[in-house]
Amino acid sequence: MSRRVILTAYLVFLMLPIYWLINMSFKDNTEITNTMSLFPLHPTLKNYGEIFTNVTWYRGFQFSLTYVVLNTLISLAVALPAAYAFSRYRFLGDKHLFFWLLTNRMAPPAVFALPFFNLYSAVGLFDTSWAVALAHCIFNVPLAVWILEGFMSGVPREIDETAYLDGYSFPRFFVRIFIPLIANGIGVAAFFCFMFSWVELLFSRTLTNNQSISSIMTRTVSAAGIDWGLLAAAGVLTLIPGALVIWFVRDYIAKGFALGRV
Amino acid sequence: MEKPLNNRAWFLVMPVALIVAFNAILPLMTVVNYSVQDTFGNNQFFWNGTGWFKDLLDPNAELGGRFLAALGRNVSFSLIILSIEVPLGILVSLCMPKKGPGVAACLVIMALPLLVPWNVVGTIWQIFARTDIGLLGWTVSHLGINYNYTNEFFSAWFTIILMDVWHWTSLIALLCYAGLKSSPDAFYQAARIDGASRWSVFRAIELPKLNRVLLIGVLLRFMDSFMIYTEPFVVTGGGPGNSTTGVSIDLVKIALGQFDLGKAAAMSIVYNLIILSTCWVFYTVMTNVDAPDRPRDAKDGAL
Amino acid sequence: MARLELRDLSHSYKPNPVEPADWALKPMTMIWEDGGAYALLGPSGCGKTSLLNILSGLVIPSRGKVLFDDVDVTTLPTEQRNIAQVFQFPVIYDTMTVEQNLAFPLRNRGVEPAKIDARVKEVAAMLELTGDLKRKASGLTADMKQKISLGRGLVREDVRAVLFDEPLTVIDPHLKWQLRAELKRVHRQSKTTMVYVTHDQTEALTFADKVVVMYDGDVVQVGTPQQLFEEPAHTFVGHFIGSPGMNVLPASVAGGVAHIKGNEILLGRSYQPIDSAKRVEIGVRPEFLRLGSGTEGLPVTVKRVEDTGRQKIIRAELDGLPIAALAHEDETVPASGVRLIADPARVHVYADGQLVRA
Numbered sequence: 001m002s003r004r005v006i007l008t009a010y011l012v013f014l015m016l017p018i019y020w021l022i023n024m025s026f027k028d029n030t031e032i033t034n035t036m037s038l039f040p041l042h043p044t045l046k047n048y049g050e051i052f053t054n055v056t057w058y059r060g061f062q063f064s065l066t067y068v069v070l071n072t073l074i075s076l077a078v079a080l081p082a083a084y085a086f087s088r089y090r091f092l093g094d095k096h097l098f099f100w101l102l103t104n105r106m107a108p109p110a111v112f113a114l115p116f117f118n119l120y121s122a123v124g125l126f127d128t129s130w131a132v133a134l135a136h137c138i139f140n141v142p143l144a145v146w147i148l149e150g151f152m153s154g155v156p157r158e159i160d161e162t163a164y165l166d167g168y169s170f171p172r173f174f175v176r177i178f179i180p181l182i183a184n185g186i187g188v189a190a191f192f193c194f195m196f197s198w199v200e201l202l203f204s205r206t207l208t209n210n211q212s213i214s215s216i217m218t219r220t221v222s223a224a225g226i227d228w229g230l231l232a233a234a235g236v237l238t239l240i241p242g243a244l245v246i247w248f249v250r251d252y253i254a255k256g257f258a259l260g261r262v
Numbered sequence: 263m264e265k266p267l268n269n270r271a272w273f274l275v276m277p278v279a280l281i282v283a284f285n286a287i288l289p290l291m292t293v294v295n296y297s298v299q300d301t302f303g304n305n306q307f308f309w310n311g312t313g314w315f316k317d318l319l320d321p322n323a324e325l326g327g328r329f330l331a332a333l334g335r336n337v338s339f340s341l342i343i344l345s346i347e348v349p350l351g352i353l354v355s356l357c358m359p360k361k362g363p364g365v366a367a368c369l370v371i372m373a374l375p376l377l378v379p380w381n382v383v384g385t386i387w388q389i390f391a392r393t394d395i396g397l398l399g400w401t402v403s404h405l406g407i408n409y410n411y412t413n414e415f416f417s418a419w420f421t422i423i424l425m426d427v428w429h430w431t432s433l434i435a436l437l438c439y440a441g442l443k444s445s446p447d448a449f450y451q452a453a454r455i456d457g458a459s460r461w462s463v464f465r466a467i468e469l470p471k472l473n474r475v476l477l478i479g480v481l482l483r484f485m486d487s488f489m490i491y492t493e494p495f496v497v498t499g500g501g502p503g504n505s506t507t508g509v510s511i512d513l514v515k516i517a518l519g520q521f522d523l524g525k526a527a528a529m530s531i532v533y534n535l536i537i538l539s540t541c542w543v544f545y546t547v548m549t550n551v552d553a554p555d556r557p558r559d560a561k562d563g564a565l
Numbered sequence: 566m567a568r569l570e571l572r573d574l575s576h577s578y579k580p581n582p583v584e585p586a587d588w589a590l591k592p593m594t595m596i597w598e599d600g601g602a603y604a605l606l607g608p609s610g611c612g613k614t615s616l617l618n619i620l621s622g623l624v625i626p627s628r629g630k631v632l633f634d635d636v637d638v639t640t641l642p643t644e645q646r647n648i649a650q651v652f653q654f655p656v657i658y659d660t661m662t663v664e665q666n667l668a669f670p671l672r673n674r675g676v677e678p679a680k681i682d683a684r685v686k687e688v689a690a691m692l693e694l695t696g697d698l699k700r701k702a703s704g705l706t707a708d709m710k711q712k713i714s715l716g717r718g719l720v721r722e723d724v725r726a727v728l729f730d731e732p733l734t735v736i737d738p739h740l741k742w743q744l745r746a747e748l749k750r751v752h753r754q755s756k757t758t759m760v761y762v763t764h765d766q767t768e769a770l771t772f773a774d775k776v777v778v779m780y781d782g783d784v785v786q787v788g789t790p791q792q793l794f795e796e797p798a799h800t801f802v803g804h805f806i807g808s809p810g811m812n813v814l815p816a817s818v819a820g821g822v823a824h825i826k827g828n829e830i831l832l833g834r835s836y837q838p839i840d841s842a843k844r845v846e847i848g849v850r851p852e853f854l855r856l857g858s859g860t861e862g863l864p865v866t867v868k869r870v871e872d873t874g875r876q877k878i879i880r881a882e883l884d885g886l887p888i889a890a891l892a893h894e895d896e897t898v899p900a901s902g903v904r905l906i907a908d909p910a911r912v913h914v915y916a917d918g919q920l921v922r923a
Contacts, residue, residue: 003357010354010431011371017390017428018374020397024389032395078277085274090267097275099545104286106541108489110510111530114517115289138285141278201381201492206518214381228395235382242377243370250366250373448652451623454643455650456670456717466658466669 018239024232032228047233057234060213063129064204065241067212070133072193075140076186083148084174088157101142109202112138117206131207136200140193147192151185152178191249198242213238296527314528325525328504328512329532336508340487343426347483350427351434352472356464358439372432384496387425391497413502422494422506426487434479441475442468474548481544488537509533567634567725567758569597569620574629576615582627589615591783592629597726597760599634602752604773605762608805612782613762617728620760622646633725649718650728654735655710659703663694666702667716674721688720691754692747708740712747719755726758733768745771766806778802794850795911800918803848809878809889812854816847818914823847826884828863833910834923843916851878853911854890862904863888870898881905 024032025047026040035041051057085091086098116135117126125131159181163173179186204212217234300310320326358368378386391411393399402409411421445467453463491510494500500507500515507515513533517526576590585591590612597603605613618624619631622643631639638646649670658666667685676684689695692712697705702713711732718727729748733741749772752759761772769776770790778786778793778801786798797803803811816823821835830847839845856879865881865888872878877892881903890905892898914921 006353007357007368010350010357011368014371014375014428014432016397017386018378020390021386024395036395036400038397074281078281081274082278085271088265089271090265091269091271091275094271097279099542101278101282102545103538103541104282106485106537107286107534108491108510108513108530108537110489110491110513110517111293111534112285112289113514114523114526115292116285117518118292119288134281135285137281141282145278195377199377199379201379202514214379217381217385228389231385232389235385238379238382239374239377242379243374246370246373246377250369446654446656448654448656451621451643452650452652452656452714452717455621455648457644457673458669459673462669462673466661470658470660 021232021235021239024228025236027229029227029229047229048237050230051233051237056216057213060211060216061237063208063211064198064213067129067132067136067204068194068197068241070129071136071140071197072190074133075137075144075193076190078137079141079144079148079189080179080186081174083145083152084178086145086149087152088160098145101145105139105142105146107138109139109200113202113206116203120207127208127211132204132212133197135203135207136197140196143196144189144193147189148182148185151182151188155181187249191245194245195242293527293530296523297531298524300524310524314524315532317525318528318532325529329509329529331504332507332509332512333536335506336488336490339423339426339490339508340484342423343430343487344480344483346423346427347431347434348476348480351431351479352438352476354431354435355438355442356468358435360443369436372436375429375432378429380492381496383425383429384493387421387428387493388497391421391424411498415502415505418498418502418506422497425493425497426490429493430483430486434476434483437475437479438472441471445471477544477548481541481548484544485537485541488540568599569726569758569760570630570632570635571595571619572630572632574619574626574631576619576624576626576628588782590619590626591781593784595777595784595787597758600756600758602749602759602772602774603761604769604776605760605779606764606766606769606776606805607779608764611779613764613779614730616779617650617730617760617762620726621648621650621728647721647723647725648728649715649721649724649726650730651711651714651718651732653731655707655714657702657705657710657713659701661702662698663689663700663702663705663713664698666713667694667698667720670717670721684720684722688716691719691751692716706740707735708737708744711736711744715748715751719751719757724757726760729759729761729763731763732761733763733765741768748772766808770806778805780805796913796920797848798920800846800848800915803850803913807850807852809851811848811850812888813846813848813915814883814886814888816845816914818845818847823912823914825863826886828883830863830907830912831909832912832914832923833908836914836921836923839914839916839921844918846915846918847912848915849907849912851889851891853908854888854905855908856890856892856896856898857904857906858902859904862906865903865905867898867900867903879903879905 023039026043026045028042028044028046031037031040031042086094112135120126120131120135125134155178159177160173163177168177201214205215208215210216213234217231217238297314298310298312300313314325317323317325318329321330354372359365375383390396391399393403393410399409399411408414409417409420411417449467450463453467458466488508489510490508491514494506494508495511495514498506500511504512509529513526513529516522516529572594573592574590574594575588575592577588579587582588605616607613615624619626622638622641622645625640629639630637633646658669661669664685667688668681671681671684685698686695689698692715694709694712694716697709702710705713714732715727718724732748733744736744745768748759748761761769763769763772770793773790775787775789776793777784778799780799780801786793786802788796788798793802793806797806797811800811800813803813814825816825816830818824818832818836818839821832823830823832825847832847863883865883867879867881869880870877870892871880872894874894876894877896877898879890879892879898881888881890888905914923
């Protein structure tokens with residue numbers, strides 16, 4: 001019984017701030033600043049209307065989703081073969097390489113902000129979604145390798161050997177047999193790549209001229225007088241991709257966490 | 263069974279190594295280069311040797327004092343949130359249902375804060391904690407407590423800690439939940455048969471299962487809280503004064519705000535080294551925890 | 566140690582069972598004597614695990630009662646029933662030593678340390694674990710882990726019964742035999758009531774004094790291994806026990822003679838006429854069919870002869886019906902003109918699967 005109480009209290013604690021944001025997004029600024037109410041007294045869609053009609057906001061979403069998807073695809077594409085190598089073979093410097101990769105997951109983004117600005121300006125990618133997608137690889141690729149390696153180690157090596165004996169070439173075996181076996185793992189890795197790329201602000205702001213949705217939001221904040229309703233509505237909209245992703249992968253989350261590799 | 267030695271595996275690792283190296287090595291070289299130089303602007307650099315590093319580690323120098331203070335605040339922040347999030351996360355995971363329709367709902371609600379963009383986390387709490395329009399701030403100040411996170415030290419810390427707990431406790435809880443789920447029902451049944459109390463069940467069955475995931479959870483939370491930037495930046499902007507300025511916020515201020523490249527670079531290197539050494543300690547402990555597990559798993563698998 | 570009794574027990578996992586198929590366990594009444602070694606034998610899904618869970622208190626039956634020594638324990642939770650259970654997969658406390666594992670149930674019950682120590686030593690000796698007491702339990706092999714699980718049950722003097730849920734599933738084949746023999750020895754030494762759930766007939770027949778055969782939620786026969794072999798109460802028992810299983814052939818029975826596809830077969834007993842609505846079959850084990858010649862016996866076509874080394878299994882057909890027989894290793898099986906002669910005393914008659922008594 002006390003379990004229920006604790007759990008409910010915790011879930012309410014999680015939901016309250018989000019609820020408050022949603023609540024505010026349906027109020028206009030006069031109501032926000034003048035009255036304190038648990039639900040909108042004069043519900044309005046004005047804030048959302050403004051976002052959907054303003055091309056900056058719309059482009060922001062599009063831009064952010066583009067680099068997030070790009071990043072997820074790149075990360076998975078390069079991490080799959082590498083994770084296979086780590087899970088199946090020993091090779092010169094493997095442990096050091098693995099540790100070096102992990103250190104990049106752990107390195108503070110603030111350290112890289114300025115050099116990334118220089119680097120991506122120098123290669124002419126500044127202000128493109130590719131710059132952000134590639135920059136996010138620094139933490140997502142190591143993460144994807146780590147997660148996938150865990151799943152791959154769970155697949156018995158006999159399966160590889162049997163496939164080679166049956167005359168499968170490595171690429172064919174990898175695509176036809178191995179990838180379907182670790183589909184769960186790929187789902188989990190994709191989820192985390194998506195998540196970390198989506199929630200990141202520093203790189204996406206440093207490497208673009210305020211194109212990503214996150215930086216558009218911060219810009220609105222600092223604009224003369226804060227438009228609370230608009231800010232709340234934009235915030236609510238940024239929750240949606242995350243919520244959708246969670247809903248689709250809810251069965252995988254537990255499995256992914258079960259490996260303890262996040 | 264030992265993994266076979268095969269150096270051609272490098273071909274498989276190459277893309278990863280290249281893409282990470284592109285992101286890591288060139289920028290790090292730039293940083294190292296800047297860290298030993300000074301500039302008067304206009305891209306005019308001159309050699310400064312280890313001058314910045316001496317300044318940085320000297321508590322009496324302007325830069326050093328600032329850096330060490332930020333470092334101290336960061337360490338305190340990490341320790342405080344760990345001491346709240348870890349026990350709370352374990353507690354929540356123990357309270358979660360093991361099966362039924364409640365599981366999916368719990369997982370979704372709990373994962374939600376993890377998928378909120380970090381600046382939106384800041385925005386949510388910035389709004390939620392305001393005394394004029396936020397539910398939390400309004401309630402607290404109507405209880406007669408002097409609460410204002412923009413100009414009062416304690417309120418500011420309380421807010422960013424509460425925000426971090428809100429944001430990340432679920433990660434610990436989900437990790438622990440997964441660890442707990444990996445013990446089959448038979449273990450709980452056996453413990454009931456053996457007459458174990460709730461506490462004995464936790465000690466004998468649940469805690470051992472949590473060891474590994476907790477280590478990972480603590481590592482991740484320590485690292486991420488140690489380099490936290492966005493959330494406090496949005497909520498308090500590092501203030502009031504410098505009271506919530508961690509190393510990352512300070513670093514970005516120096517690098518992108520003041521364009522003090524030398525100072526920022528030296529700071530980056532020291533900051534990074536601290537994180538790497540901590541990470542290395544965790545990594546070593548972790549591989550040691552794993553090591554005795556491996557042969558046992560192999561044996562169980564063969565049976 | 567106790568006498569276990571199930572009285573008018575039945576169970577359904579559905580809240581409102583209507584059809585017979587809704588019942589996981591059909592009504593049964595059964596007594597398990599104190600100190601006996603019983604096996605619950607049946608294929609997957611026959612309800613044997615449900616029955617075990619009802620005994621251990623993890624499941625409360627929909628109807629009927631469970632009595633331990635005439636005390637109603639139907640609704641008592643597991644921890645108050647004083648039973649022990651050995652699970653399919655070894656359940657041990659990884660972080661503890663073998664000794665701490667064995668002491669765990671006693672320590673939880675607040676037994677004084679000196680007594681715990683003595684009991685643990687005694688049980689360890691019985692299970693031949695004395696040398697390993699100080700070792701970490703996590704590093705042990707699966708068979709030793711299973712012995713520890715058993716030990717945690719035996720260490721409690723008040724334990725009323727030990728339940729085994731397919732305990733040999735994860736044990737190496739060559740150790741299975743050894744562990745089974747050890748279980749048998751421990752049973753004789755400890756005189757604890759033991760109930761052993763398995764789908765493996767060899768395990769059941771070698772471990773138990775009495776075997777309870779279950780099929781589709783029903784107990785179809787309770788008997789000694791010999792009874793199950795010689796007089797299966799149900800065609801399922803005939804099929805399930807023995808290798809190859811009993812031959813079951815559709816027939817018509819009149820008095821002391823049965824007719825199968827026009828062939829006559831002698832029965833050792835004389836039967837009353839059987840309700841014509843029922844499906845009548847005769848059953849005879851391959852062991853009780855011998856090769857004959859001339860015009861006596863059933864004319865069959867031999868399809869295949871399998872040589873197992875000790876004996877030959879003849880797979881044949883009687884006018885399209887498969888039939889198996891055993892022949893001695895030295896016997897030669899002619900390619901054609903084979904006849905099989907049944908021992909009349911060993912031929913049983915079944916109506917709708919149930920044994921018909923003469």
